[in-house]
Amino acid sequence: MSTTSSPSASAKDPLPKKKTRPPPTPVRPSSSILLLSHTNQVLALHRVQTSSSFASAHVFPGGNISPFHDGALPDLHSLDIHQDSDVYRLAAVRETFEESGILLARKAGSVGLLDVPEDIREAGREEVHANHIKFTDWLESVGGVADTEGLIPFTRWVTPLTMPKRFSTQMYIYMLPLSPSASEPTAGPKQEFIVHTPTHDGGLEHTAATFDDAATWLAKARAGDIILFPPQYYLLHLVSQFTQSMRPNDTEQVSAYDHYQKQREALLSFLKTTPTVRPGVQTKTHPTAEIPWAEKIMSPTSLFVRQSDKRIVLGLDKPGPELKETKRGGDWDRVVLVNFTRAGPRNVEVRWREDVLREEREGEAVRGGEAKL
Template sequence: MTKDRGYPAPPAVVEHARRFSTSGDRPAIPRVAATVLLLRPAREGFEGYLIRRVAAMAFGGMYAFPGGGVDPSDSTVHVDWAGPEPASWGETLALTPAAAQAVVCAAAREVFEEAGVLLAGPDPSRVVGDVSDEGWEAARDDLEQRRTGFAELLARRGLTLRSDLLLPWSRWVTPEFEPRRFDTYFFVALLPEGQRTRDISREADRTLWMRPGEACERARAGELTMLPPTLVTLSEVAACPDLAAVARAASARDAATAIMPRLDLSDPDRPRFYLT
Protein backbone atom coordinates (compact mmCIF):
# COMPACT_ATOMS: atom_id res chain seq x y z
CA MET A 1 0.00 0.00 0.00
CA THR A 2 1.83 3.09 -1.19
CA LYS A 3 1.36 6.71 -0.31
CA ASP A 4 0.15 7.47 -3.87
CA ARG A 5 -2.62 4.87 -3.63
CA GLY A 6 -3.75 6.22 -0.31
CA TYR A 7 -5.19 4.37 2.66
CA PRO A 8 -8.75 3.08 3.07
CA ALA A 9 -11.02 5.10 5.36
CA PRO A 10 -13.28 3.13 7.75
CA PRO A 11 -17.02 3.88 7.41
CA ALA A 12 -17.28 5.47 10.87
CA VAL A 13 -14.50 7.91 10.00
CA VAL A 14 -16.16 8.81 6.70
CA GLU A 15 -19.40 9.45 8.58
CA HIS A 16 -17.62 11.84 10.94
CA ALA A 17 -16.09 13.71 8.01
CA ARG A 18 -19.39 14.13 6.19
CA ARG A 19 -21.20 15.23 9.32
CA PHE A 20 -18.49 17.78 10.10
CA SER A 21 -18.52 19.22 6.57
CA THR A 22 -22.20 20.17 6.90
CA SER A 23 -22.26 21.12 10.58
CA GLY A 24 -20.40 24.42 10.51
CA ASP A 25 -18.61 23.34 13.70
CA ARG A 26 -15.09 24.45 14.49
CA PRO A 27 -12.40 21.75 14.78
CA ALA A 28 -11.78 20.40 18.26
CA ILE A 29 -8.45 21.33 19.83
CA PRO A 30 -6.14 18.28 19.75
CA ARG A 31 -5.13 16.80 23.08
CA VAL A 32 -1.43 16.01 23.44
CA ALA A 33 -0.89 12.25 23.67
CA ALA A 34 1.77 9.56 23.42
CA THR A 35 1.76 6.01 22.10
CA VAL A 36 4.34 3.20 22.09
CA LEU A 37 4.94 0.41 19.61
CA LEU A 38 6.43 -2.39 21.70
CA LEU A 39 8.77 -4.74 19.82
CA ARG A 40 10.27 -8.12 20.71
CA PRO A 41 12.51 -10.66 18.94
CA ALA A 42 10.79 -13.49 17.09
CA ARG A 43 11.93 -16.65 15.34
CA GLU A 44 11.93 -14.71 12.12
CA GLY A 45 12.79 -11.07 12.67
CA PHE A 46 10.70 -9.34 15.29
CA GLU A 47 7.09 -8.71 16.33
CA GLY A 48 5.05 -5.66 17.35
CA TYR A 49 2.28 -5.43 19.92
CA LEU A 50 -1.19 -4.28 18.86
CA ILE A 51 -4.41 -3.67 20.78
CA ARG A 52 -7.92 -3.27 19.41
CA ARG A 53 -9.85 -0.38 20.96
CA VAL A 54 -13.27 -1.24 22.36
CA ALA A 55 -16.22 0.03 20.34
CA ALA A 56 -17.18 2.68 22.92
CA MET A 57 -13.75 4.34 22.70
CA ALA A 58 -12.63 7.03 20.30
CA PHE A 59 -11.51 5.13 17.18
CA GLY A 60 -13.21 2.01 18.52
CA GLY A 61 -12.64 -1.20 16.61
CA MET A 62 -9.30 0.04 15.29
CA TYR A 63 -6.00 -1.67 15.97
CA ALA A 64 -3.46 0.67 17.53
CA PHE A 65 -0.58 0.76 20.00
CA PRO A 66 -0.85 1.30 23.77
CA GLY A 67 -1.15 4.99 24.47
CA GLY A 68 -3.31 7.88 25.60
CA GLY A 69 -3.50 11.51 26.57
CA VAL A 70 -0.96 13.38 28.67
CA ASP A 71 -2.03 13.79 32.30
CA PRO A 72 -1.34 17.10 34.10
CA SER A 73 0.79 15.28 36.67
CA ASP A 74 3.10 14.01 33.93
CA SER A 75 4.85 17.41 33.82
CA THR A 76 4.27 18.86 37.28
CA VAL A 77 5.77 16.25 39.60
CA HIS A 78 9.32 15.10 40.20
CA VAL A 79 10.25 11.68 38.88
CA ASP A 80 13.62 9.92 39.11
CA TRP A 81 14.90 10.01 35.57
CA ALA A 82 17.52 8.12 33.54
CA GLY A 83 18.47 8.69 29.92
CA PRO A 84 18.17 11.93 27.96
CA GLU A 85 17.03 14.79 30.20
CA PRO A 86 13.76 16.62 29.52
CA ALA A 87 15.68 19.47 27.88
CA SER A 88 17.24 17.03 25.43
CA TRP A 89 13.87 15.45 24.75
CA GLY A 90 12.53 18.95 24.20
CA GLU A 91 15.03 19.49 21.40
CA THR A 92 14.06 16.17 19.81
CA LEU A 93 10.32 16.78 20.03
CA ALA A 94 10.41 20.60 19.58
CA LEU A 95 8.80 21.09 23.00
CA THR A 96 9.67 22.88 26.22
CA PRO A 97 11.45 20.67 28.78
CA ALA A 98 8.28 20.44 30.89
CA ALA A 99 6.12 19.52 27.91
CA ALA A 100 8.69 16.98 26.75
CA GLN A 101 8.78 15.40 30.22
CA ALA A 102 5.00 15.14 30.12
CA VAL A 103 5.03 13.34 26.76
CA VAL A 104 7.76 10.89 27.78
CA CYS A 105 6.11 10.19 31.15
CA ALA A 106 2.77 9.68 29.42
CA ALA A 107 4.33 7.17 27.03
CA ALA A 108 5.85 5.15 29.88
CA ARG A 109 2.72 5.43 32.03
CA GLU A 110 0.32 4.41 29.28
CA VAL A 111 2.32 1.37 28.21
CA PHE A 112 2.27 0.19 31.83
CA GLU A 113 -1.45 0.89 32.23
CA GLU A 114 -2.49 -0.75 28.94
CA ALA A 115 0.10 -3.49 28.45
CA GLY A 116 1.57 -4.14 31.90
CA VAL A 117 5.09 -3.24 30.72
CA LEU A 118 7.17 -0.97 32.96
CA LEU A 119 10.05 0.98 31.46
CA ALA A 120 11.80 1.62 34.76
CA GLY A 121 14.51 0.10 36.90
CA PRO A 122 16.26 0.26 40.27
CA ASP A 123 19.07 2.31 38.73
CA PRO A 124 19.93 3.91 35.36
CA SER A 125 21.46 0.71 33.99
CA ARG A 126 18.82 -1.88 34.88
CA VAL A 127 15.16 -2.59 34.17
CA VAL A 128 12.72 -4.14 36.62
CA GLY A 129 11.80 -7.75 35.88
CA ASP A 130 8.38 -9.42 35.97
CA VAL A 131 5.65 -7.00 37.07
CA SER A 132 2.65 -9.28 36.71
CA ASP A 133 2.07 -10.46 40.30
CA GLU A 134 -0.91 -9.39 42.42
CA GLY A 135 1.00 -6.57 44.12
CA TRP A 136 2.07 -5.03 40.85
CA GLU A 137 -1.37 -5.52 39.37
CA ALA A 138 -2.93 -3.64 42.28
CA ALA A 139 -0.43 -0.83 41.76
CA ARG A 140 -1.19 -0.73 38.04
CA ASP A 141 -4.93 -0.61 38.70
CA ASP A 142 -4.47 2.25 41.18
CA LEU A 143 -2.54 4.12 38.50
CA GLU A 144 -5.13 3.46 35.82
CA GLN A 145 -7.95 4.60 38.10
CA ARG A 146 -5.92 7.72 39.06
CA ARG A 147 -5.83 6.74 42.74
CA THR A 148 -2.08 7.26 42.54
CA GLY A 149 0.33 9.02 40.20
CA PHE A 150 3.08 7.54 38.07
CA ALA A 151 5.87 9.34 39.94
CA GLU A 152 4.40 8.19 43.26
CA LEU A 153 4.26 4.59 42.04
CA LEU A 154 7.92 4.68 40.97
CA ALA A 155 9.04 6.35 44.20
CA ARG A 156 7.28 3.76 46.36
CA ARG A 157 9.12 1.00 44.51
CA GLY A 158 12.46 2.81 44.43
CA LEU A 159 12.48 2.90 40.63
CA THR A 160 13.86 5.27 38.02
CA LEU A 161 12.11 6.05 34.75
CA ARG A 162 14.26 4.76 31.88
CA SER A 163 13.58 7.40 29.23
CA ASP A 164 16.41 5.95 27.16
CA LEU A 165 14.26 2.87 26.45
CA LEU A 166 11.85 5.03 24.44
CA LEU A 167 12.92 5.82 20.88
CA PRO A 168 11.15 8.77 19.21
CA TRP A 169 9.57 7.88 15.89
CA SER A 170 6.95 10.35 14.59
CA ARG A 171 4.14 12.76 15.39
CA TRP A 172 0.58 12.55 14.06
CA VAL A 173 -2.39 14.92 14.43
CA THR A 174 -5.99 13.72 14.05
CA PRO A 175 -7.81 15.29 11.08
CA GLU A 176 -9.98 18.32 11.83
CA PHE A 177 -13.30 16.56 11.22
CA GLU A 178 -12.93 14.11 14.12
CA PRO A 179 -14.91 15.05 17.26
CA ARG A 180 -12.02 13.85 19.43
CA ARG A 181 -8.59 14.86 18.23
CA PHE A 182 -5.08 14.04 19.42
CA ASP A 183 -1.61 15.43 18.80
CA THR A 184 0.24 12.16 19.34
CA TYR A 185 3.95 11.48 19.68
CA PHE A 186 4.86 7.97 18.53
CA PHE A 187 7.68 5.98 20.16
CA VAL A 188 9.10 2.49 19.73
CA ALA A 189 10.49 0.43 22.60
CA LEU A 190 11.94 -3.05 23.03
CA LEU A 191 10.02 -5.26 25.46
CA PRO A 192 12.26 -5.46 28.58
CA GLU A 193 13.76 -8.86 29.32
CA GLY A 194 11.74 -10.73 31.93
CA GLN A 195 8.56 -8.78 31.28
CA ARG A 196 5.52 -9.78 29.29
CA THR A 197 2.51 -7.97 27.92
CA ARG A 198 -0.87 -8.69 29.46
CA ASP A 199 -4.40 -8.24 28.15
CA ILE A 200 -5.47 -5.96 31.00
CA SER A 201 -6.62 -2.67 29.53
CA ARG A 202 -10.25 -1.70 29.96
CA GLU A 203 -9.89 0.16 26.68
CA ALA A 204 -9.04 -2.88 24.51
CA ASP A 205 -10.98 -6.01 23.61
CA ARG A 206 -8.18 -7.85 21.82
CA THR A 207 -4.38 -7.88 21.83
CA LEU A 208 -1.85 -9.61 19.63
CA TRP A 209 1.83 -9.88 18.77
CA MET A 210 2.55 -9.96 15.05
CA ARG A 211 5.40 -9.25 12.68
CA PRO A 212 4.92 -5.69 11.38
CA GLY A 213 4.99 -6.78 7.76
CA GLU A 214 2.34 -9.43 8.36
CA ALA A 215 0.16 -6.91 10.21
CA CYS A 216 0.37 -4.59 7.20
CA GLU A 217 -0.59 -7.41 4.83
CA ARG A 218 -3.58 -8.35 6.98
CA ALA A 219 -4.66 -4.71 7.12
CA ARG A 220 -4.50 -4.52 3.31
CA ALA A 221 -6.64 -7.65 3.16
CA GLY A 222 -9.24 -6.07 5.43
CA GLU A 223 -8.59 -8.48 8.31
CA LEU A 224 -7.27 -5.78 10.66
CA THR A 225 -8.71 -2.26 10.70
CA MET A 226 -6.13 0.47 11.19
CA LEU A 227 -5.89 4.19 10.67
CA PRO A 228 -2.94 5.62 8.70
CA PRO A 229 -0.71 6.44 11.71
CA THR A 230 -0.70 2.80 12.83
CA LEU A 231 -0.36 1.33 9.36
CA VAL A 232 2.37 3.73 8.25
CA THR A 233 4.36 3.19 11.46
CA LEU A 234 4.19 -0.59 11.05
CA SER A 235 5.24 -0.26 7.41
CA GLU A 236 8.23 1.89 8.34
CA VAL A 237 9.34 -0.45 11.11
CA ALA A 238 8.82 -3.48 8.85
CA ALA A 239 11.38 -2.02 6.43
CA CYS A 240 14.07 -2.57 9.09
CA PRO A 241 15.74 -6.00 8.92
CA ASP A 242 16.21 -6.33 12.68
CA LEU A 243 15.75 -4.53 15.98
CA ALA A 244 19.18 -2.92 15.82
CA ALA A 245 18.17 -1.39 12.50
CA VAL A 246 14.96 -0.05 14.09
CA ALA A 247 17.06 1.74 16.72
CA ARG A 248 19.35 3.20 14.07
CA ALA A 249 16.36 4.37 12.04
CA ALA A 250 14.80 6.03 15.10
CA SER A 251 17.94 8.07 15.73
CA ALA A 252 17.63 9.69 12.31
CA ARG A 253 13.88 10.35 12.24
CA ASP A 254 11.97 13.63 12.53
CA ALA A 255 9.69 13.09 15.52
CA ALA A 256 8.65 16.73 15.85
CA THR A 257 6.97 17.64 12.55
CA ALA A 258 3.28 16.86 12.67
CA ILE A 259 1.62 14.70 10.01
CA MET A 260 -2.14 15.08 9.49
CA PRO A 261 -3.80 12.67 7.03
CA ARG A 262 -6.14 14.20 4.45
CA LEU A 263 -9.40 12.41 3.66
CA ASP A 264 -10.50 12.47 0.01
CA LEU A 265 -14.25 11.90 -0.44
CA SER A 266 -14.38 12.72 -4.15
CA ASP A 267 -15.09 9.08 -4.95
CA PRO A 268 -18.02 8.10 -2.68
CA ASP A 269 -17.34 4.41 -3.29
CA ARG A 270 -13.66 4.61 -2.42
CA PRO A 271 -12.86 7.22 0.27
CA ARG A 272 -9.13 7.34 0.90
CA PHE A 273 -6.65 8.95 3.26
CA TYR A 274 -3.59 10.66 1.78
CA LEU A 275 -0.54 12.02 3.55
CA THR A 276 0.21 14.92 1.19
Protein backbone atom coordinates in the same frame (compact mmCIF):
# COMPACT_ATOMS: atom_id res chain seq x y z
CA MET B 1 -47.70 62.48 -7.49
CA SER B 2 -46.85 59.44 -5.58
CA THR B 3 -45.93 59.83 -1.95
CA THR B 4 -44.10 56.52 -1.87
CA SER B 5 -40.42 57.13 -1.25
CA SER B 6 -37.78 55.18 -3.14
CA PRO B 7 -34.18 54.55 -2.15
CA SER B 8 -31.67 56.94 -3.62
CA ALA B 9 -29.95 55.69 -6.73
CA SER B 10 -26.62 56.64 -5.19
CA ALA B 11 -27.18 54.53 -2.10
CA LYS B 12 -24.99 51.47 -1.94
CA ASP B 13 -25.81 48.17 -0.37
CA PRO B 14 -23.51 47.34 2.53
CA LEU B 15 -20.68 45.01 1.68
CA PRO B 16 -21.43 41.38 2.54
CA LYS B 17 -19.79 40.35 5.74
CA LYS B 18 -16.95 37.89 5.41
CA LYS B 19 -17.59 34.61 7.07
CA THR B 20 -15.05 34.11 9.79
CA ARG B 21 -13.92 30.59 10.45
CA PRO B 22 -14.08 29.54 14.07
CA PRO B 23 -10.70 28.81 15.61
CA PRO B 24 -9.55 25.19 15.45
CA THR B 25 -10.74 22.94 18.23
CA PRO B 26 -7.80 22.77 20.67
CA VAL B 27 -5.87 19.54 20.45
CA ARG B 28 -5.54 17.17 23.37
CA PRO B 29 -1.95 16.18 24.12
CA SER B 30 -1.36 12.43 24.01
CA SER B 31 1.43 9.93 23.41
CA SER B 32 1.78 6.36 22.21
CA ILE B 33 4.44 3.65 21.83
CA LEU B 34 5.34 1.14 19.15
CA LEU B 35 6.62 -1.45 21.58
CA LEU B 36 9.01 -4.02 20.11
CA SER B 37 9.30 -7.37 21.88
CA HIS B 38 12.53 -9.33 22.36
CA THR B 39 11.84 -10.78 18.89
CA ASN B 40 10.98 -7.39 17.34
CA GLN B 41 7.26 -8.02 17.21
CA VAL B 42 4.94 -5.04 17.74
CA LEU B 43 2.32 -4.81 20.49
CA ALA B 44 -1.24 -3.97 19.36
CA LEU B 45 -4.34 -3.54 21.52
CA HIS B 46 -7.87 -4.30 20.31
CA ARG B 47 -10.08 -1.42 21.39
CA VAL B 48 -13.65 -1.98 22.59
CA GLN B 49 -16.58 -1.21 20.29
CA THR B 50 -17.84 1.56 22.58
CA SER B 51 -14.61 3.54 22.49
CA SER B 52 -14.99 7.21 21.48
CA SER B 53 -11.74 7.03 19.48
CA PHE B 54 -10.58 4.22 17.16
CA ALA B 55 -13.54 2.02 18.14
CA SER B 56 -12.89 -1.71 17.45
CA ALA B 57 -9.52 -0.87 15.90
CA HIS B 58 -6.08 -2.22 16.75
CA VAL B 59 -3.88 0.52 18.20
CA PHE B 60 -0.60 0.96 20.01
CA PRO B 61 -0.64 1.49 23.78
CA GLY B 62 -1.02 5.14 24.69
CA GLY B 63 -3.44 7.85 25.71
CA ASN B 64 -3.99 11.38 26.93
CA ILE B 65 -1.61 13.28 29.16
CA SER B 66 -2.71 13.33 32.79
CA PRO B 67 -1.61 16.39 34.82
CA PHE B 68 -2.08 14.31 37.98
CA HIS B 69 0.35 11.61 36.88
CA ASP B 70 2.56 13.18 34.24
CA GLY B 71 2.93 16.87 35.10
CA ALA B 72 1.74 20.21 33.77
CA LEU B 73 1.68 20.98 30.05
CA PRO B 74 2.11 24.26 28.18
CA ASP B 75 -0.99 26.22 27.22
CA LEU B 76 -3.09 24.26 24.71
CA HIS B 77 -2.85 27.15 22.24
CA SER B 78 0.94 27.32 22.49
CA LEU B 79 3.16 25.75 19.83
CA ASP B 80 5.08 24.13 22.69
CA ILE B 81 2.21 21.67 22.97
CA HIS B 82 3.57 20.02 19.82
CA GLN B 83 7.07 19.38 21.20
CA ASP B 84 8.45 16.17 22.70
CA SER B 85 8.99 16.51 26.46
CA ASP B 86 9.35 14.54 29.68
CA VAL B 87 5.60 14.89 30.22
CA TYR B 88 4.78 13.13 26.94
CA ARG B 89 7.36 10.44 27.68
CA LEU B 90 6.10 9.72 31.18
CA ALA B 91 2.52 9.52 29.87
CA ALA B 92 3.59 6.98 27.23
CA VAL B 93 5.22 4.74 29.84
CA ARG B 94 2.27 5.08 32.21
CA GLU B 95 -0.37 4.36 29.57
CA THR B 96 1.55 1.30 28.39
CA PHE B 97 1.57 0.02 31.97
CA GLU B 98 -2.14 0.69 32.49
CA GLU B 99 -3.22 -0.79 29.17
CA SER B 100 -0.92 -3.79 28.79
CA GLY B 101 0.63 -4.42 32.21
CA ILE B 102 4.13 -4.04 30.73
CA LEU B 103 6.27 -1.82 32.95
CA LEU B 104 8.94 0.16 31.14
CA ALA B 105 10.88 1.10 34.24
CA ARG B 106 14.40 0.63 35.50
CA LYS B 107 15.72 -0.21 38.90
CA ALA B 108 16.85 2.93 40.69
CA GLY B 109 20.60 3.25 40.14
CA SER B 110 20.73 0.30 37.71
CA VAL B 111 20.60 -0.35 33.96
CA GLY B 112 18.27 -3.36 34.10
CA LEU B 113 14.51 -3.22 33.68
CA LEU B 114 12.54 -3.45 36.88
CA ASP B 115 11.04 -6.86 37.63
CA VAL B 116 7.97 -6.52 39.85
CA PRO B 117 6.02 -9.61 41.04
CA GLU B 118 2.79 -10.04 39.11
CA ASP B 119 0.46 -9.54 42.05
CA ILE B 120 2.15 -6.29 43.09
CA ARG B 121 2.30 -5.10 39.48
CA GLU B 122 -1.38 -5.79 38.81
CA ALA B 123 -2.46 -4.14 42.06
CA GLY B 124 -0.39 -1.09 41.17
CA ARG B 125 -1.85 -1.06 37.68
CA GLU B 126 -5.35 -0.79 39.08
CA GLU B 127 -4.40 1.87 41.63
CA VAL B 128 -2.69 4.02 39.02
CA HIS B 129 -5.54 3.64 36.51
CA ALA B 130 -8.04 4.69 39.17
CA ASN B 131 -5.90 7.73 40.08
CA HIS B 132 -5.57 6.50 43.65
CA ILE B 133 -1.81 7.01 43.51
CA LYS B 134 0.51 8.94 41.22
CA PHE B 135 2.37 6.69 38.82
CA THR B 136 5.76 8.09 39.84
CA ASP B 137 4.96 7.60 43.53
CA TRP B 138 4.00 3.99 42.91
CA LEU B 139 7.17 3.43 40.90
CA GLU B 140 9.23 4.85 43.74
CA SER B 141 7.48 2.54 46.20
CA VAL B 142 8.67 -0.50 44.22
CA GLY B 143 12.18 0.88 43.72
CA GLY B 144 11.92 2.02 40.11
CA VAL B 145 11.95 5.00 37.77
CA ALA B 146 10.24 5.30 34.37
CA ASP B 147 12.60 4.50 31.50
CA THR B 148 11.76 7.64 29.53
CA GLU B 149 15.28 7.71 28.08
CA GLY B 150 14.60 4.45 26.27
CA LEU B 151 11.87 6.07 24.15
CA ILE B 152 12.81 6.96 20.57
CA PRO B 153 10.65 9.76 19.06
CA PHE B 154 9.00 8.56 15.84
CA THR B 155 6.71 11.23 14.31
CA ARG B 156 3.88 13.26 15.80
CA TRP B 157 0.31 13.23 14.50
CA VAL B 158 -2.20 16.10 14.63
CA THR B 159 -5.86 15.25 14.07
CA PRO B 160 -7.42 17.06 11.05
CA LEU B 161 -10.05 19.75 11.61
CA THR B 162 -12.77 17.48 10.23
CA MET B 163 -12.72 15.27 13.32
CA PRO B 164 -14.81 16.13 16.41
CA LYS B 165 -11.97 15.19 18.76
CA ARG B 166 -8.47 16.37 17.99
CA PHE B 167 -5.15 15.21 19.39
CA SER B 168 -1.48 16.04 19.11
CA THR B 169 0.03 12.61 19.61
CA GLN B 170 3.74 12.03 20.11
CA MET B 171 4.73 8.58 18.85
CA TYR B 172 7.72 6.64 20.17
CA ILE B 173 9.50 3.37 19.55
CA TYR B 174 10.68 1.34 22.53
CA MET B 175 12.76 -1.80 22.15
CA LEU B 176 12.52 -4.37 24.93
CA PRO B 177 15.82 -6.16 25.69
CA LEU B 178 16.75 -9.00 23.37
CA SER B 179 17.03 -12.55 24.69
CA PRO B 180 20.58 -13.33 25.87
CA SER B 181 22.68 -15.63 23.70
CA ALA B 182 26.21 -16.90 23.37
CA SER B 183 26.98 -14.09 20.94
CA GLU B 184 25.63 -11.35 23.18
CA PRO B 185 28.30 -8.75 23.98
CA THR B 186 29.97 -9.46 27.32
CA ALA B 187 31.18 -5.93 28.01
CA GLY B 188 29.22 -3.90 30.52
CA PRO B 189 26.82 -4.95 33.27
CA LYS B 190 24.62 -7.94 32.58
CA GLN B 191 20.87 -7.37 32.58
CA GLU B 192 18.39 -9.81 34.02
CA PHE B 193 16.20 -10.93 31.11
CA ILE B 194 12.45 -10.62 31.61
CA VAL B 195 9.81 -12.03 29.29
CA HIS B 196 7.16 -9.31 28.92
CA THR B 197 3.71 -10.80 28.40
CA PRO B 198 0.98 -8.24 27.68
CA THR B 199 -2.51 -8.53 29.12
CA HIS B 200 -5.58 -6.45 28.30
CA ASP B 201 -7.09 -4.09 30.87
CA GLY B 202 -10.09 -6.23 31.72
CA GLY B 203 -12.23 -4.84 28.92
CA LEU B 204 -12.22 -1.24 30.15
CA GLU B 205 -10.68 0.04 26.92
CA HIS B 206 -9.27 -3.09 25.26
CA THR B 207 -10.24 -6.71 24.79
CA ALA B 208 -6.85 -8.07 23.72
CA ALA B 209 -3.15 -7.19 23.88
CA THR B 210 -0.90 -9.15 21.54
CA PHE B 211 2.60 -9.08 20.05
CA ASP B 212 2.94 -9.98 16.37
CA ASP B 213 5.14 -9.17 13.39
CA ALA B 214 4.47 -5.76 11.87
CA ALA B 215 3.97 -7.45 8.50
CA THR B 216 1.38 -9.80 10.02
CA TRP B 217 -0.65 -6.89 11.44
CA LEU B 218 -0.62 -5.29 7.98
CA ALA B 219 -1.69 -8.53 6.30
CA LYS B 220 -4.58 -8.94 8.73
CA ALA B 221 -5.74 -5.40 7.97
CA ARG B 222 -5.55 -6.00 4.20
CA ALA B 223 -7.61 -9.16 4.64
CA GLY B 224 -10.24 -7.24 6.61
CA ASP B 225 -9.64 -9.26 9.77
CA ILE B 226 -8.68 -6.21 11.83
CA ILE B 227 -9.03 -2.43 11.61
CA LEU B 228 -5.93 -0.26 11.34
CA PHE B 229 -6.35 3.49 10.94
CA PRO B 230 -3.94 5.31 8.58
CA PRO B 231 -1.44 6.47 11.25
CA GLN B 232 -1.03 2.97 12.69
CA TYR B 233 -0.89 1.36 9.26
CA TYR B 234 1.68 3.87 8.04
CA LEU B 235 4.01 3.40 11.03
CA LEU B 236 3.71 -0.39 10.90
CA HIS B 237 4.52 -0.22 7.19
CA LEU B 238 7.76 1.61 7.92
CA VAL B 239 8.77 -0.75 10.74
CA SER B 240 7.87 -3.86 8.72
CA GLN B 241 10.68 -3.09 6.28
CA PHE B 242 13.23 -3.92 8.98
CA THR B 243 11.66 -6.48 11.32
CA GLN B 244 10.52 -10.07 10.87
CA SER B 245 10.59 -13.27 12.89
CA MET B 246 13.28 -15.89 12.29
CA ARG B 247 12.45 -18.71 9.92
CA PRO B 248 13.36 -22.29 10.90
CA ASN B 249 16.51 -22.39 8.76
CA ASP B 250 17.74 -18.95 9.90
CA THR B 251 19.25 -20.41 13.06
CA GLU B 252 21.68 -22.40 10.93
CA GLN B 253 23.30 -19.19 9.71
CA VAL B 254 23.04 -16.70 12.58
CA SER B 255 22.02 -16.66 16.24
CA ALA B 256 18.65 -15.27 17.26
CA TYR B 257 20.36 -12.44 19.13
CA ASP B 258 22.39 -11.38 16.07
CA HIS B 259 19.35 -11.74 13.79
CA TYR B 260 17.20 -9.36 15.82
CA GLN B 261 20.05 -7.05 16.76
CA LYS B 262 20.88 -6.46 13.08
CA GLN B 263 17.24 -5.66 12.41
CA ARG B 264 17.27 -3.08 15.19
CA GLU B 265 20.48 -1.54 13.92
CA ALA B 266 18.94 -1.20 10.45
CA LEU B 267 15.78 0.37 11.89
CA LEU B 268 17.76 2.82 14.02
CA SER B 269 19.88 3.77 11.01
CA PHE B 270 16.70 4.43 9.01
CA LEU B 271 15.31 6.66 11.77
CA LYS B 272 18.48 8.77 11.76
CA THR B 273 18.83 9.09 7.98
CA THR B 274 17.84 12.15 5.97
CA PRO B 275 16.61 12.90 3.40
CA THR B 276 13.69 10.55 4.03
CA VAL B 277 13.11 9.71 0.37
CA ARG B 278 13.05 6.61 -1.78
CA PRO B 279 16.65 5.38 -1.80
CA GLY B 280 18.48 5.50 -5.11
CA VAL B 281 15.49 6.78 -7.11
CA GLN B 282 14.69 10.41 -6.34
CA THR B 283 16.90 13.25 -7.50
CA LYS B 284 14.80 16.12 -6.17
CA THR B 285 13.71 16.45 -2.56
CA HIS B 286 10.83 18.24 -0.90
CA PRO B 287 11.72 20.32 2.20
CA THR B 288 9.94 17.82 4.45
CA ALA B 289 12.45 15.16 3.40
CA GLU B 290 15.11 17.00 5.41
CA ILE B 291 13.05 16.70 8.60
CA PRO B 292 14.17 13.62 10.59
CA TRP B 293 11.59 11.07 11.69
CA ALA B 294 11.90 12.21 15.29
CA GLU B 295 10.65 15.68 14.34
CA LYS B 296 8.14 14.97 11.58
CA ILE B 297 4.60 16.09 12.35
CA MET B 298 1.71 14.91 10.19
CA SER B 299 -1.89 15.96 9.83
CA PRO B 300 -3.48 13.85 7.06
CA THR B 301 -5.20 15.82 4.30
CA SER B 302 -7.34 14.53 1.45
CA LEU B 303 -5.63 15.14 -1.90
CA PHE B 304 -8.11 13.50 -4.28
CA VAL B 305 -10.17 10.36 -4.86
CA ARG B 306 -8.68 7.80 -7.22
CA GLN B 307 -10.96 7.07 -10.15
CA SER B 308 -9.75 3.48 -10.44
CA ASP B 309 -10.84 2.26 -7.01
CA LYS B 310 -12.44 5.31 -5.31
CA ARG B 311 -9.86 5.29 -2.55
CA ILE B 312 -9.02 8.62 -0.92
CA VAL B 313 -5.39 9.66 -1.27
CA LEU B 314 -4.16 11.20 1.98
CA GLY B 315 -1.18 13.53 1.97
CA LEU B 316 1.06 13.48 5.02
CA ASP B 317 3.21 16.55 4.47
CA LYS B 318 1.06 19.13 6.32
CA PRO B 319 1.65 19.70 10.06
CA GLY B 320 -1.88 20.83 10.95
CA PRO B 321 -3.58 24.27 11.08
CA GLU B 322 -1.84 25.35 14.27
CA LEU B 323 1.58 24.91 12.66
CA LYS B 324 0.94 25.96 9.05
CA GLU B 325 3.05 29.12 9.43
CA THR B 326 6.03 27.19 10.76
CA LYS B 327 8.67 25.18 8.92
CA ARG B 328 7.49 21.94 10.45
CA GLY B 329 6.02 19.19 8.30
CA GLY B 330 5.70 15.48 7.73
CA ASP B 331 6.25 13.21 4.73
CA TRP B 332 5.67 14.59 1.23
CA ASP B 333 6.98 11.54 -0.57
CA ARG B 334 4.56 8.93 0.80
CA VAL B 335 0.78 8.92 0.76
CA VAL B 336 -1.86 6.67 2.28
CA LEU B 337 -4.69 5.23 0.19
CA VAL B 338 -7.87 4.31 2.06
CA ASN B 339 -11.60 3.67 1.80
CA PHE B 340 -13.46 5.05 4.83
CA THR B 341 -16.55 2.96 5.55
CA ARG B 342 -19.01 2.72 8.42
CA ALA B 343 -17.07 -0.31 9.60
CA GLY B 344 -13.83 1.70 9.64
CA PRO B 345 -10.95 2.22 7.20
CA ARG B 346 -10.52 -0.48 4.58
CA ASN B 347 -8.04 -1.19 1.76
CA VAL B 348 -5.36 0.90 3.44
CA GLU B 349 -2.07 1.11 1.59
CA VAL B 350 1.11 3.21 1.79
CA ARG B 351 2.46 4.27 -1.61
CA TRP B 352 5.01 6.65 -3.08
CA ARG B 353 3.26 9.88 -4.05
CA GLU B 354 4.94 10.10 -7.47
CA ASP B 355 3.73 6.59 -8.39
CA VAL B 356 0.15 7.35 -7.39
CA LEU B 357 0.12 10.65 -9.29
CA ARG B 358 1.59 8.99 -12.39
CA GLU B 359 -1.05 6.26 -12.30
CA GLU B 360 -3.78 8.90 -12.00
CA ARG B 361 -2.44 10.88 -14.98
CA GLU B 362 -2.20 7.72 -17.07
CA GLY B 363 -5.74 6.74 -16.09
CA GLU B 364 -7.06 10.18 -17.07
CA ALA B 365 -5.31 9.92 -20.43
CA VAL B 366 -6.91 6.53 -21.09
CA ARG B 367 -10.35 7.75 -20.06
CA GLY B 368 -9.92 10.86 -22.23
CA GLY B 369 -9.00 8.69 -25.21
CA GLU B 370 -12.01 6.44 -24.68
CA ALA B 371 -14.31 9.45 -24.50
CA LYS B 372 -13.22 10.57 -27.97
CA LEU B 373 -14.04 7.20 -29.53
